[in-house]
Amino acid sequence: MEEFSFNKAINAQYNDLKENYRKIFIQAAESIRAEADKMKPSVSCNSCTVNCKDKPLNFTIFDNFPAKCPYREWQLKFIAFLNSDYKQSLKNMQKSIMLKKEDYNCSKCGACCKLAVSEHSFDELKKMANRGDKFAVQFTSVFVPYPAEIQARSALPEYFELLDSLAENKKIYFYYCPKLRDDNTCSDYENRPDICKQFPYNPLKILPSTCGYYQWREEANKLAMLIHAKMDLIEFYKNKLS
């Protein structure tokens, strides 16, 4: 009975996350479309000297326009705007979120040392580290794989379930750091890598409720998701319009 309620709670949290991101993505898409509409020219084809043959029906930002069309200029101007002012404002928002993190502290629960997750196996991470991937170099310098999932699950059952459910059907791998002492302090604190010093790197990271940064994540998560969605949409517009 207890396990059933626990799984239900995890599923609810997971579904909330997915649903929230879906809503936020739609909000981000609408906001970018509104920005594009603000810059849309009001030229009529009747007064256009190019007078091309294949005039689009709807005149949306994603239509095909010939080289000298004022609407093609609109598309190019909009890509330039997304790449400069718009992207910069998102970066400023990201900075202010990370500044807010300084109001919180690690509560030394040990969860991020006991249970780290990666979509890569240890062998893959080692290969990536050998190729110079900085994150993989740091990760493999401290973390080792759990011999079996059951050990990872029993280390932190609730956090394990949450991470596992978010992976959906993708294979993921669980790791722990042998440098963590029984009292949840780090036995190599002075030499710990940046990935330890900077954890959690952003408020999109899935955190256990025991984490001292959990509240920060709760407060900043929605804005961070909005920024993330907008950054993805910028790439989408760039690919589609260039």
Ligand code: SF4
């Ligand atoms: S070039 Fe553009 S504005 Fe001119 S006729 Fe074609 S679609 Fe219309």
Ligand code: SF4
């Ligand atoms: S090196 Fe220290 S801080 Fe980093 S994961 Fe290991 S125990 Fe945790």
Ligand code: SF4
């Ligand atoms: S999960 Fe959060 S509170 Fe716990 S050790 Fe890691 S950073 Fe500190």
